Each structure stands twice: as structure tokens, then as C-alpha cells.
Amino acid sequence: MKNKKIAIIGGGNLGQAIAKGIVNSNIVAASNITVTRRRTHLIQTLKELDIRISSNNIEAATDANIIFLAVKPYQIQQVIEEISPYVQKGTIIISLATGIDALSIEKYFKKELPIFRAMPNTAIAIGESMTCISAHHANQEQEQIVLTLFEQVGQALIIPEELMSSATVLAACGIAYALRFIRAATQGGIEIGFGSNLALQVAAQTVKGAAELLIKAGTHPEEEIDKVTTPRGVTISGLNEMEHQGFSSALIKGVLTSFNKIENGK
Numbered sequence: 001m002k003n004k005k006i007a008i009i010g011g012g013n014l015g016q017a018i019a020k021g022i023v024n025s026n027i028v029a030a031s032n033i034t035v036t037r038r039r040t041h042l043i044q045t046l047k048e049l050d051i052r053i054s055s056n057n058i059e060a061a062t063d064a065n066i067i068f069l070a071v072k073p074y075q076i077q078q079v080i081e082e083i084s085p086y087v088q089k090g091t092i093i094i095s096l097a098t099g100i101d102a103l104s105i106e107k108y109f110k111k112e113l114p115i116f117r118a119m120p121n122t123a124i125a126i127g128e129s130m131t132c133i134s135a136h137h138a139n140q141e142q143e144q145i146v147l148t149l150f151e152q153v154g155q156a157l158i159i160p161e162e163l164m165s166s167a168t169v170l171a172a173c174g175i176a177y178a179l180r181f182i183r184a185a186t187q188g189g190i191e192i193g194f195g196s197n198l199a200l201q202v203a204a205q206t207v208k209g210a211a212e213l214l215i216k217a218g219t220h221p222e223e224e225i226d227k228v229t230t231p232r233g234v235t236i237s238g239l240n241e242m243e244h245q246g247f248s249s250a251l252i253k254g255v256l257t258s259f260n261k262i263e264n265g266k
């Protein structure tokens with residue numbers, strides 16, 4: 001793994017975060033990673049980590065063993081058509097583009113390659129991503145390589161491709177849903193007396209603790225809720241009022257709306 005050459009085509013938010021995560025994990029030497037974008041002046045800081053930067057996609061792709069496609073979905077076809085003639089047989093392709101299926105990616109390459117779709121979330125920047133991955137024309141060794149890469153920047157799992165839209169909603173959009181919860185809790189906290197900074201600190205750590213309870217203890221949310229809700233107490237009153245106002249229903253409807261937009265474009 002250490003000697004694999006990695007090209008990250010599209011050094012934007014996710015592309016840069018992945019490059020940094022891989023370097024921090026020491027799994028591949030920084031000098032083996034090339035990140036490309038047209039405006040390279042915006043990624044000069046990567047050079048301080050020994051990562052190569054370039055605006056030349058073809059050069060980066062030519063000798064790469066693993067290529068991340070981290071451009072926007074509407075840019076992916078053009079980028080693939082540019083690099084495809086130079087991509088060696090057996091090169092692992094990892095596309096981060098939302099909503100572009102593996103068959104389309106293969107069609108743009110005009111040849112069979114091990115193609116992966118990966119959907120991390122923005123917590124990848126701090127090594128806490130939940131990344132769902134699907135594989136197409138890949139063998140077990142290639143699957144393990146891709147899984148290992150994403151395990152350096154959080155948790156990762158391989159799922160069937162038909163679940164990729166669901167993974168996008170639950171994990172990638174999910175970060176935004178959770179942050180909106182924290183913002184709303186903060187606003188409530190201010191109304192009951194906290195200054196905004198303190199309210200944010202309390203709300204954010206509380207959500208982190210709640211998530212860790214489930215992850216570390218492996219319990220169900222309702223089991224943990226039962227431990228907090230004193231009979232005739234204040235928690236159950238607040239929770240029930242939230243449900244009367246449609247809290248769970250609003251969240252579920254939001255999830256379905258995001259999902260339908262990916263699946264049907266509306």
C-alpha cells in the first residue's frame with residue numbers, strides 16, 4: 001500500500017480532506033499523492049505536507065494506481081473523457097460524485113476498470129467520516145484497498161450500489177440535518193438563559209455524547225431515552241411536545257425529500 005500512487009482529480013473540499021486524511025494516517029507516502037485542480041494557487045498549502053499539486057489531470061492519472069474523482073457531478077464526464085486514454089488497466093477508480101452510477105462512469109471511460117463509488121461526509125476533514133462504498137467489477141483485494149483507505153478517515157463499509165442514494169442522504173446530508181438540530185437546540189438554549197457560545201458548546205457536546213452512547217454501548221436510542229425520562233419528569237414533557245409538533249415526522253419527511261431528489265431529480 002505504501003508505494004501506491006494516488007491521483008485526486010478535483011482538489012476541492014472533499015478532495016483536499018481525503019488527501020490530508022491519507023497523509024495523516026501514514027498509509028501512503030505524501031509524495032505519492034497528487035491533487036489536481038485548475039486553480040492550483042488555492043491548494044498551495046498541500047505542498048507543505050509534501051503532497052504534489054498539479055493542474056495536469058493526464059499526468060496525474062497516467063501513473064496512478066488509484067484515482068479519486070472528486071469533481072462536481074456535472075464535471076465528471078468531461079474529466080473522465082480527458083484522462084481515460086491514459087489510465088492503465090487495473091487502476092482503481094473511486095468516484096465521489098453524487099448520483100452518478102458506476103455503469104455511467106464505465107461508459108465514460110469506454111473500458112472496464114475496477115470502479116468504486118464512495119460517499120463520505122464532511123467529517124472526513126477531521127477523520128470522523130461515515131463512508132459508504134459500492135464496488136463494480138472489483139475483486140476482493142481491490143475492495144480491501146479502498147475500504148482500508150477510507151478507514152483512515154473514519155468508519156467505512158461496503159454496500160450494494162442500489163443503496164448509494166440512501167447512503168448519501170443518511171450520511172452525507174445527515175451531517176447537515178444533525179447540525180441543524182444543534183443550531184435549533186442552541187437557539188432554545190439562548191432563550192432559557194445561555195449565551196450563544198456556551199449554548200453551542202453544551203448542545204454540540206451533548207449530541208456527541210448521545211452518538212457515542214449508541215456507538216460505544218451498541219444500545220438503541222429508545223433504550224438510552226428511557227434512562228433519561230423520569231416519570232412525570234421534564235424530559236418526557238419536552239419530548240412529547242416535540243413529537244406533537246412533528247419532530248420525528250419532519251425529519252423522516254426531509255430524508256425522503258432528499259432521497260427523491262437524488263432518485264427522480266425532484
Ligand SMILES: NC(=O)C1=CN([C@@H]2O[C@H](COP(=O)(O)OP(=O)(O)OC[C@H]3O[C@@H](n4cnc5c(N)ncnc54)[C@H](OP(=O)(O)O)[C@@H]3O)[C@@H](O)[C@H]2O)C=CC1
Nearest residue numbers: 010011012013014037038039071072073097098120121172
Ligand atoms: N459526501 C459529501 O458530504 C459531499 C459530497 N459531495 C460530492 O463530492 C464531490 C466533490 O464535492 P466538493 O469537494 O464539495 O466540490 P468542490 O467544488 O469543493 O471541489 C471540486 C473541485 O474540482 C475542481 N475541478 C473542477 N473541474 C476540474 C477539472 N477539469 N480538473 C481538475 N479539477 C477540477 C475544482 O477546482 P478548480 O475550479 O480550481 O478546478 C474544485 O476544487 C462532488 O461530486 C459532490 O457530489 C459534495 C458535497 C458533500
Ligand SMILES: O=C(O)[C@@H]1CCC=N1
Nearest residue numbers: 098168169172173174
Ligand atoms: O447536497 C448535495 O447535493 C451533496 C450530496 C451529499 C451532500 N451534499
